[in-house]
Amino acid sequence: MPSVRRTNKKAKRNNALWVAEQLGIKLHIIEVIEEYKDVVINPKHGYGQNLNPCLDCKIFMVNKAQAWAWMEENQFDFIITGEVIGQRPKSQRRETMPVIARESGAEDRLLRPLCAKHLPMTLPEREGWVDREAMLDFHGRNRKPQIALAHKLGFTDFAQPAGGCCFLTDQSYSSKLQDLWTTGGKREYEIDDIMLLKVERHIRPKPNFKLIVGREEGENNYLSGYRRDFTSISTVSHKGPLVLVDGSPSEDDLKLAAEITARFSQGRDASDVDVEITTKDGQCQRLTVQPMATTAIEQSWYV
Amino acid sequence: MSSFDLDVRRLLCPMPVIKTQDRIKELEPGDQLAVYCTDPGVLEDIPTWCRINGHTVLTSESNDQEICITIEVEAPQ
Numbered sequence: 368m369p370s371v372r373r374t375n376k377k378a379k380r381n382n383a384l385w386v387a388e389q390l391g392i393k394l395h396i397i398e399v400i401e402e403y404k405d406v407v408i409n410p411k412h413g414y415g416q417n418l419n420p421c422l423d424c425k426i427f428m429v430n431k432a433q434a435w436a437w438m439e440e441n442q443f444d445f446i447i448t449g450e451v452i453g454q455r456p457k458s459q460r461r462e463t464m465p466v467i468a469r470e471s472g473a474e475d476r477l478l479r480p481l482c483a484k485h486l487p488m489t490l491p492e493r494e495g496w497v498d499r500e501a502m503l504d505f506h507g508r509n510r511k512p513q514i515a516l517a518h519k520l521g522f523t524d525f526a527q528p529a530g531g532c533c534f535l536t537d538q539s540y541s542s543k544l545q546d547l548w549t550t551g552g553k554r555e556y557e558i559d560d561i562m563l564l565k566v567e568r569h570i571r572p573k574p575n576f577k578l579i580v581g582r583e584e585g586e587n588n589y590l591s592g593y594r595r596d597f598t599s600i601s602t603v604s605h606k607g608p609l610v611l612v613d614g615s616p617s618e619d620d621l622k623l624a625a626e627i628t629a630r631f632s633q634g635r636d637a638s639d640v641d642v643e644i645t646t647k648d649g650q651c652q653r654l655t656v657q658p659m660a661t662t663a664i665e666q667s668w669y670v
Numbered sequence: 671m672s673s674f675d676l677d678v679r680r681l682l683c684p685m686p687v688i689k690t691q692d693r694i695k696e697l698e699p700g701d702q703l704a705v706y707c708t709d710p711g712v713l714e715d716i717p718t719w720c721r722i723n724g725h726t727v728l729t730s731e732s733n734d735q736e737i738c739i740t741i742e743v744e745a746p747q
Contacts, residue, residue: 381683381711384718394722398688562682585710588735592680592708 576614607632
């Protein structure tokens with residue numbers, strides 16, 4: 368799962384960009400944040416194991432390609448996906464393949480070359496734009512055939528299968544998104560919400576506030592960009608995380624948040640840790656707190 | 671030639687690339703775009719996007735807090 372990418376470590380690559388460069392093809396990425404909300408919030412075909420609306424997502428993505436005026440303007444005739452029958456339990460089943468083609472509006476302009484021989488003829492096959500005999504008959508969860516094909520085509524490095532880069536398939540991310548909806552009282556989100564959910568450590572000691580705790584330099588730097596939007600806490604006497612406080616904490620809650628912050632600092636075993644609490648309008652106060660004992664942080668607080 | 675700035679601080683992959691792509695579409699060949707980011711992933715992603723699309727990365731500077739990548743817009747290929 369992609370996260371806030373860490374500094375001082377080899378950065379994860381964006382696989383779509385990387386593959387496009389390897390293949391020497393243009394990649395055009397389109398922003399679908401607002402439109403995509405309805406897919407995440409109200410998936411017609413339901414969720415997978417977590418909050419992953421895989422089938423609705425595929426329908427949406429193929430529809431974007433099919434309905435996108437750019438496709439027609441640039442004279443593209445059909446759409447290719449790398450789907451394989453039986454590869455995924457939710458979205459890549461024999462029964463769902465026609466659902467995606469139909470509900471996306473792509474119909475027989477949707478070609479799945481990896482498993483086309485198991486599927487009815489599509490427009491590009493009928494018209495002879497592609498040779499059906501050259502299509503493949505992969506099926507099932509085993510990815511060895513795809514990997515063998517990649518090797519046969521001369522690729523020694525390729526994106527790892529399984530999981531992909533969808534964070535909605537991640538249990539931890541889904542749990543944080545569900546918490547956002549539950550505590551916010553509505554199934555809605557803004558772009559900053561979904562960005563901040565990518566920070567791994569969220570702790571909710573009480574319903575009225577949660578802490579977003581940076582785990583290393585990269586996350587701390589990233590969170591510092593939100594200091595004008597949240598009350599933030601940092602340790603002064605010891606090296607430690609930057610923590611954003613999301614919600615409506617009372618004075619006592621902020622003291623509790625400071626104790627938790629101290630727990631995640633290098634002063635975790637010290638008797639006292641100095642912390643600085645800064646409101647979003649820049650007002651600072653310093654507190655000296657005793658770091659909360661590890662055992663005092665309830666497991667249920669971790670979102 | 672004109673110079674422009676793009677602020678994509680706080681945005682994470684792939685948003686900085688998308689915002690860069692969409693802004694460059696509005697510029698003329700020879701224009702320069704300075705993209706200000708906080709996601710360290712852009713150090714890899716924006717140059718890759720530029721190579722794919724034929725634009726030139728002129729400078730890439732970073733400190734603890736942020737990254738600035740300056741791109742020269744090339745004519746469409």
